[in-house]
Amino acid sequence: MRLHPMMRFPTLPLVLAMTVALGACNKDTDPAEAAAAPTTVAEPVEVASAALKLNPAAAQAAGIKLETVRPSSLSEQLRAPGEVLDSSYNTTLITPRVESLIVRRHARLGDEVRAGAPLVTLASVAVSDAQADLRIAEQEYRRMAALGPEAVAGRRIMEARVALDRARAKAQAYGLPGTATGTVNGQFTLSAPHAGRITEDSFVVGERVEPGKPLYRLVEESTVWVDARLPAGIVARIESGRPATVVFNGQRIPGTVLLSAHRTSDTTRNTSIRVEVPNKGDTLHGGDFVEVFFDAGSNASVDN
Template sequence: MTLRQTPRILLLPLLALMAASPAFAATNPLLLDPAAIKAAGIVVDTLAVRTVSDQVKAPGEVKVDAYNTVLVSPRVASQVIARKAKLGDIVTAGTPLVVLSSVEVAETQGQLIVASQDWQRVASLGAQAVSARRYNEALVQRDQARAKLKAYGLSDGQIARLIKRGSSAADGSFELLAPSAGRVTTDDFLVGERIEPGRPLFTLVSESSVWVEARLAPAVAAQVNEGDAVTVVAHGAELPGKVLQRSHQTDEKTRTVAVRIQVPNASDQLHAGELVESRIAIASTSRHLAVPAEAVVLLQNQATVFVRGKAPGEFEPVAVEVGDTRGGWTAIKQGISAGVPYVRQGAFALKARILRSQLGED
């Protein structure tokens, strides 16, 4: 007996048991009409050689997507007058976050109002009525005051409203606006506190996607490439992702390499700081006969694949020797050959029909 004959011989006790069953003798449970095939969800495919991807598993930590994260801070020394947004709020671009007051802003507001009024007078007279130098000075003074306020963080809309209101608006107060949409994840300040330029008051995070940082051994990380598919397992769910980049530096303490994974997070399932499992698919250079893992069932403790029989609508169980399962595909070592039509989906339904037939059930 050769090794290639083993799967067929192993299946003989099963076939003998089925043939001895009165229910099986009366009617073949693996002979189905088109309606029964459709109801069982049976899909037939042709066995072929394919490149089976490998999978690397590694723990990962969820981090905010830094490319979609914004720090909001004043550009001039200010005092906090009122809070407009709080931790956890979801804001849109242009939403007022906090009201600040600044001496420097008050001085520049006054300069802009005076320069704007002066420019309006000069412009109404026209370039022919005043000297070119006076005309240009008025224009430059207005534009410089406007540019200074923009450098302090005021928007064009805020500046336009300031000019419209006139001198009563030059009180040094202004609203710090959200530069982009996102969720407020930090707001570490108090009303009345003096804030120095550049100190972050808010962190706005767009949670439509997050990063997962997985750490791999250098030899394993070398097999990971940008764009590789990743499955992130968290909270009992599997979320798709892809490799953004692999670090080119090994951590001196852990001797691991960081791999950054981007994961869509529209359902808000992942949050920064959580620990998850990442499964990175790595393309293998080896090719094998392979079937989806669900196409292999156990009959009499023997791995079995159903193939198309001789009669229309008929299926037959064939014992197979299987290899590793990678990426949802199970390698077939022996038992069936390439080109054979097999049951890709619905193998469990056929197994159930055999078991019911052995029990004498319809």
């Protein structure tokens, strides 16, 4: 059975039809007209630029803050545990200078006292002797001075003067005033050398105490110390005089670095750094545990 040629290639009529149609489309456009047609080029569009200006109120509402660019140094904040201590420069131990018997208490634990306020009255045989010697020496010198060099040799007057000075020095060594009080009962009163708070009270009335036994601990608490502990290798980066921040019960208190201990603990291998802190409002007390933040400086500098 022989097939007709057109049936062997069924797609051939379709291809011929498409070719004719494309040729007709190309003939519709004259090449000369296409060359003469002007070419349209998109011109650049100028956009007006305007500087953004904010008044101070708008800048504040947006949280914008302007600062002058300055060179600054790199720093790192270090954190360390610390303990509050009473400043030794503002602390005084109230002690008798001679063996005594406690007669009366004038201040109690926790009291705030003014400078010169009486704290405790004591009695002593040695003080009674000193009071008597001072009284006699004063009377003898006044008698010699009243007679004058016309009636008494100058040596006698000088001896009376020396005896008076010796009696005064002995009385002052016991904590007595340098003048006779008119009594020789041996009682004397220890007074506060400065204003402060009584933080320790370790005696009872009627107790016999030895010279140097602390009866009171008087602390002026306007300034306290904080000892912070850091590894020995870091301490060298914290210089004396640099600021520090003490945090206690959520309150941040500024302070100043005084010095480092220059000694490493045998057990913890840490070194202590002492910070002086103003104690406004009587916030800090000896024995309180706090956190201390230091700004450890770096030798590097950067231009922001």
